[in-house]
Amino acid sequence: MARSAAEPLSIDPGNWEVLEKIARSSAAAHRQVQRAKVLLAAAEGVANTVNADRHQVSVNTVRAWRAEYEHRGLEGFGKVKPGRGRKPSIPEEKIAEIIHRTNNTKPEGKTHWSCREMAQEIGVSHSTVQRVWDEVGIKPHRVETFKVSNDPDFEQKLIDVVGLYLNPPQKAMVLCMDEKSSIQALDRTQASLPMVPGRGETMTHDYKRNGTTTLFAALDVLTGKVIGQCLPKHRHTEFLKFLKTIDTEVPQGLDVHLILDNYSTHKHAEVKKWLKRNPRFHLHFTPTSASWLNQVERWFRDLTDKNLRRGVFTSVDELITSIEDYLAAHNQDPKPYTWTATAESILAKTRRARAKLNEVTS
Template identity: 30%
Template sequence: MSPRSPYVVVATAAQRSQLETITRRSSAPYRTVLRARIVLAAAEGESNTDIARALGINVDTARKWRKRFCCKGIDGLTDLPRSGRPRTFTAEQVAEVKALACELPSVSGLPLPRWSCPELAREVTTRGVAEQISASTVRRILARDAIKPWQHRSWIFPRDPYFAPKAARALDLYARMWDDEPLGADDYVLSADEKPGVQARRRVCRPLPPAAGRPMRVESEYRRGGTLAYFAAYDVHRAHVVGRCEPTTGIEPFSRLTAQVMTQEPYASARRVFWIVDNGASHRNWAAAARLNDAYPNAHMVHLPVHASWLNQVEVYFSVVQRKALCPDDFTDLDDVSNRLLAFQDHYNATARPFDWTFTRNDLNQILHRLGRHDLHAPRPLAA
């Protein structure tokens, strides 16, 4: 007969409920579920030998977790802190590795644009920070603070000292505000631009449709059939696109787009139609604004500052066009490209909803303030 354990498990109703919940939880670690089952079996009066036999474990394991529960309750079922292997590198050495990763290699006189882990490990030993360190150890050290010096990201500082107020005008229009007054029902906001260089590429072999266990296959070789420009005006609040294809970009093609839009309803009889554009050559500076307003008195051109195309909502529409209508591409000629673009435009207008635009002038000022702290040559803060 198995000897009785001196540790008698008496579980309260709350403890029993918590232990049963652990055993039913599919995401709980196996060791945690096993310990809960040991305690529940011990609470039913079973001996350590019977518990070990039923759960397929060693008797010492059952004895250990029975004792831990009797001494500390459910908190005793967690692992105790472990000292682990002694540190190979001191905290000062780890800090120096991270500080080195945050420097440009040119500071160390190396002909490298950015660090890699092997180069960092070599520089750490060269500087005498550590006698020896591997690239994988450097990678683990940097991973603790999510430092990845081998990656890089392109960005550009806004140079226009009036970047914030210029961009804020467009953001206010997206929020249906102009000069601190709400827009009326007969006011419309259009985001317009052109997508140049749309290619008519004809694949040497026709694409193969997808099949079971096989994605669609597209031939990598193609023959060029020329390029065209796709002009579009996106109604921000109606999610409606008016566009046209032209052989090239320029003032005249853009003027044909404005004529196409402004001569149809509801824009022809609207009180005001705001055209948000960037600083492309087709619609640059005050001359383009005057040209539009002279032709259509209810049309007002609002220029974004330079390097602010990311605030132009029509660019989001162009990204949808690129992903859904032009990729992958296989066109016989430019007419085929034009037909695809205009057909997709009709398809989009039938199903689209306005973009969920949440970026406001406050968000803009926060970004510009943060960028201004990095720009050591900025003569003044960029945020207004």
């Protein structure tokens, strides 16, 4: 008789956060990383056989890890069985105390622990603290930014946008569009020094401002090619001008699905009138505070890293020429960004993030 599919593994938000850190860790033991990934996949409802094949373990191993988690949680997670390998240099209670204090307390007058301060607090060596942090992927010196969208239509907009990525419509072009506004033409106060062996390129910390421009860009999700245009501002008049540019660039006979944010310019009355006269254009708005859903933001990051940040521009015209050169070079060999996350997986992570926020703020 066929075995019924296992129910999704129940993991509370606190343990989920720990498992995600281990799964992303480059310092943790391979078996720990593998086990964390298996448990996370089990919580997302991945079947045991698929889970085992995806992470290159046996089905029995997946079942054993699930059963142990259901029985013991993270207690003893990833530890070597008694009687095998080198004996631990400090007791499990001390390790648990290091992890607990790192995650839940702060040194007096400071925002986070250093390994030496934690070592002095606990009474162990700083190398021991560092080793414990490495094993569970804790990095107190680092901070990442995030914001959970509070858009009341978050789920509907998310499903709409991700659906365009994973299942694009026929006879249509899907474009991720946004404006990179107020790009400054910055000139340095002294000439930069070239890179030499043992020293990178150097440039002055101060600069002279020579004006700004706004880049309108639309990334073709299928090919990675970008339609771009620099304009003085980013009002609805400039947005309409860019829509007309897109209209000339996209072959007739194809619908145009534009993924863009909720900026008021995109919903201006004149824009709505133009869209009525051009029915092949369809606008899809990302949820508020969810710019990460728009793939053109990834291209903007590349533009900043590879062209703008170390550029020297004595005028706005120089800046625009440099951006256009980068755009032309990119379009000679474009590469699309591969979107793999499903709407269901994103919604699950969002629910966990909201639960964690409620836990912290309650």
